[in-house]
Amino acid sequence: xxxxxxxxxxxxxxxxxxxxxxxxxxxxxxxxxxxxxxxxxxxxxxxxxxxxxxxxxxxxxxxxxxxxxxxxxxxxxxxxxx
Numbered sequence: 001x002x003x004x005x006x007x008x009x010x011x012x013x014x015x016x017x018x019x020x021x022x023x024x025x026x027x028x029x030x031x032x033x034x035x036x037x038x039x040x041x042x043x044x045x046x047x048x049x050x051x052x053x054x055x056x057x058x059x060x061x062x063x064x065x066x067x068x069x070x071x072x073x074x075x076x077x078x079x080x081x082x
Contacts, residue, residue, distance in 0.1 A: 015062070022062055023071050026055040027078070 029052040036048035059071065 022059040026059050026071050029055045
């Protein structure tokens with residue numbers, strides 16, 4: 001009988017999954033920060049900036065420093081194009 005609480009191991013390396021998660025999170029918070037800039041709410045602006053900075057730091061902590069800068073630049077370009 002299988003253990004229903006047993007976790008399955010993903011086919012993809014967990015470091016790669018963490019990298020993808022961090023990138024998606026960084027892009028999401030960068031978009032949120034861009035929207036917050038237009039909101040007129042100082043509190044929302046600061047919270048969104050803080051979230052984006054935390055996501056960027058997490059990306060760096062995963063050892064993705066080169067990719068972090070490229071992801072940050074891409075997120076900014078996406079925001080400007082929208």
